[in-house]
């Protein structure tokens with residue numbers, strides 16, 4: 001049975017981007033000051049210098065950016081982090097990426113197999129869809145965003 005792909009957080013990304021461009025993170029842009037927000041801000045503009053009265057519209061964010069910093073998680077975090085203590089801990093790589101057009105820094109995990117040894121500050125990376133975990137009970141694949149070196153074919 002094919003798992004139903006369901007976003008971990010609704011409205012933060014699309015797997016079927018504008019003009020068929022594929023996976024894109026989604027933010028919002030203020031029509032008054034052009035400030036862009038991710039995570040999306042739908043209630044009001046958070047720019048203190050905004051002249052106000054702007055409307056917040058959804059915008060796809062840059063598909064690429066450059067590595068700003070990175071680290072890895074080799075040990076299980078303490079509570080209140082939720083994880084199964086009986087399951088083996090799977091190390092993951094966390095990367096902070098400065099998006100090409102927006103200049104904002106977005107955090108995310110790398111695709112499986114990309115470790116800190118594969119990354120360098122300033123390296124170009126691209127955002128792709130990935131699966132955070134699958135729930136065989138409900139047949140749900142919880143999807144999220146991942147980063148990988150640009151031009152990869154993983």
Ligand SMILES: [Zn+2]
Nearest residue numbers: 030033045050
């Ligand atoms: Zn604004």
